[in-house]
Amino acid sequence: MAERKVLNKYYPPDFDPSKIPRLRLGKNRQIKVRLVAPFAMRCNTCGQFIGKGTKFNARKETTDESFHSIPIYRFYIRCQKCAAEITYKTDPENANYIAEKGAERNFEPWREEKALNEQLDKEKEEEEENNPIKALENRTMQSRREMEIMDELDEIRLQNAKAEQGNMRAIEETIRRNNRKEEEEALKKQEEEDDRLAKQIFASEGKRIKRAREEDAVERELAIKQSVCKTAAIAGKSANSAISRAVQGVIRKTKPPPSPAPQTNQQPSLNGMLAAYESDDDQDSD
Known part of the structure; x- marks a missing residue:
């Protein structure tokens, strides 16, 4: 078993390859081959039908016939039922095969x-x-x-x-x-997305938004009008007071100052002192 793996063989010193006899093979020798039936046929001995593509162990030989230097080969097979020998050969002229002996080709x-x-x-x-x-x-x-x-x-x-x-x-x-x-x-x-977004916006924190009634709208309008009127009246009063203050300031500026009282050596009376005191208070209040 070990020798089959050896790459080099031993050649003795007296080895002479010319003394080895050469194998002479015949021209019409037969070779064992594995093939399939090229056509459907029927055995003439037992009547067994052999389908196209059936596998056989066959013998092949080269005949003396040829077509335009193309050799014609003959094949030997045996029937599967009766083991009768069947032969057929190649037909290069028609690119086909010819049933020669032992069987007939199907129609x-x-x-x-x-x-x-x-x-x-x-x-x-x-x-x-x-x-x-x-x-x-x-x-x-x-x-x-x-x-x-x-x-x-x-x-x-x-x-x-x-x-x-x-x-x-x-x-x-x-x-x-x-x-x-x-x-x-x-x-x-x-539309479904818009509806979902609207519901999500208006339904914030679980609070419900009620629809406004017509009476509520009318009351709201009246309240707005009343507030507008009040603000207008207050603005008018403030404007009138500002105008009156401005007029009084102008009059005060244009009024000539009081002439000084003549100085006398006499002592002022009680009535004169009270009048002067009252006039000073009026000026301070203005």
């Missing part, structure tokens, strides 16, 4: 249709070569058929264009409807 309608079309085309070409009038008729029919096909294609294009236009209108209407719905939802959300 494939598309392959028969292709072969039939090729045969009809070949017969038509031979007929046109021998009969020019027939060739002219065929070309006329072909051109007429092409014109009909083009007309049908134009009609299909018009129908598709109308359908696309109708679809575009439907799409535009759907988009418009969706936009309208979004706008309505946005307005509704805005």
Whole structure:
């Protein structure tokens, strides 16, 4: 077990590689391969059906046949039921396979249709070569058929264009409807937000705001008018008093001062003293 991991092998001193015999392989030797069935087939011995893609352990060999220097290979498989040998080989000319022995290929309608079309085309070409009038008729029919096909294609294009236009209108209407719905939802959300903010502002600290009655409004107006009248009367009185004070001050300034009493050697009487005292009090009060 350890030798399989050794990188270097021991070569004795008397080793001569020319004395080793070379392996001569035959040209038609068989190789064991793993493959799948390339087509559906039926065994001729037991009638077992073998589907396409069934896996087999097969033997492959190179035949003496070739197509344009492409070698043709033969494969050997065994039936799953009776173990009968089945052989098939490659067909590079048709890019296919050919069942050779032991089994028959199942019927494939598309392959028969292709072969039939090729045969009809070949017969038509031979007929046109021998009969020019027939060739002219065929070309006329072909051109007429092409014109009909083009007309049908134009009609299909018009129908598709109308359908696309109708679809575009439907799409535009759907988009418009969706936009309208979004706008309505946005307005509704805005109104709900406004109502919420109004309730939050007016419902502060649990106080309720009562609606004013008409009698309360009338009483409020009368009270305002009375207060205005009172303030106007007070302002008028203060203005009149200010004017009277100003007039008295002007008169006092323009009044000539009293002439001094003549000095005499006599003693003033009691009445004169009282009169002078009263006049001084009046001036002080002014």
